[in-house]
Amino acid sequence: MHRSAPRLTRIIAAAAAAPAMLVVVGCSSDSDGGSADSGKDKGGQQQSAASTSPETAKTPAVAPAKFAGLPDPCKTISEKTIKELVPEASAAGKAGKSSDTSISGHCAWNALDDKGVKGSDYRWLDVSLLRYDSQQALGVSGQQRAEENYAKEIDKAKATEGAKNVKTSPASGVGNAATVVNYTLNKTDEDFTYAVVVARTENAVITVSYNGAGYGGAKSPSVEAMTKSALKAAKEAVAAVADANKGGGAADDKNNSPKPSDEPSAKPSEDAANKQ
Incomplete structure (x- = not known):
């Protein structure tokens, strides 16, 4: 124990x-x-x-629009070309209304060339200018907007009410891209021959429409002749847009958000211009 x-x-x-x-x-x-x-x-x-x-949250910036303005539409076609295409018309042309001339413009020339017993030749020429700014808020560049509206202008020409024998073909040497739309249209009991050239140059879209008919026995102009003339005028208009923006640099793109004035206004119709 x-x-x-x-x-x-x-x-x-x-x-x-x-x-x-x-x-x-x-x-x-x-x-x-x-x-x-x-x-x-x-x-x-x-x-x-x-x-x-x-750094990771940062979004890439949209490229600024190359063209910051537009020329006077009535001065995009030379007097020599106006005299050749619309012989009896005033070289000054008739300007259309625009809410903002820096993004849209329109001018037209038309006249009847009376040749006496040989009849009369009627010719109409008009040019439409549309410019698009880049929209940083939406991530869309001016060039992209111009490309989209270039396609819309072609579709608009093809969908002209009453147009017959509508044909389209690409055109080279006119801006970045160009398309010719040909058709005939019956007006005042005559068949008018149309050649419409829609071209895109950078962030601008240019539409040149040239049409005509013969009265009193005069022959209607051929599609080939009208197309050749329309292309000549379109090349001058494209060059005029580029010349108007030389030395000015790219657009400041102050219009970064959509607003009514940012969309080009529609050009007046040919019938309205004829009445005036």
Whole structure:
């Protein structure tokens, strides 16, 4: 009995010490786990911050429009060409109305050339200018807008009410892209021959329409002759737009958001001009 007492005392002391050791180990384990989680959180925060940094959130800028303005539409065709295509017309032409001449313009020339017993030749020539600014807010460049509206102007010419024998063909050497739309249209009991040239040059779209008919026995002009003349006038108009923007640099593109004045106004109809 005397020998077992010290042994019992040691067993009780060891049993009392065991939980304390477990507690110490447990605390140490919790501490290590907390440090690991903390590291993960910091890493996650750093990754999140990097993904939303200004560099990654920045959107690419839209290219500014090359042409910042338009020339006087009535001066886009030379007097020599006007005299050749519309012999009896005033070289000054008749300008159409525009809410903003920097984005749209229109001018027309028409006259009847009386040749006495040989009849009379009627000719009509008009030019329409449309310019498109880049829109930073929408991410659309002036050139892209011009390309879209170039296609629309071609479709508009092809869809002319009453047009017959409509044909389209590409034209080279006129701006960045050009298309000729030919058709005939019966007006005043005569068949008029039409040649419409739609051209795009940078952020501008130019439409030249040339048509005519013969009265009193005069022959109607051929499609080939009208097309050749319309292309000549279109080349002059395209060059006039480029000349008007020389030295001016690209447009400032202040019109970065859509507004009514940013859309070119429609040109007056031929019938309305004839009445005037």
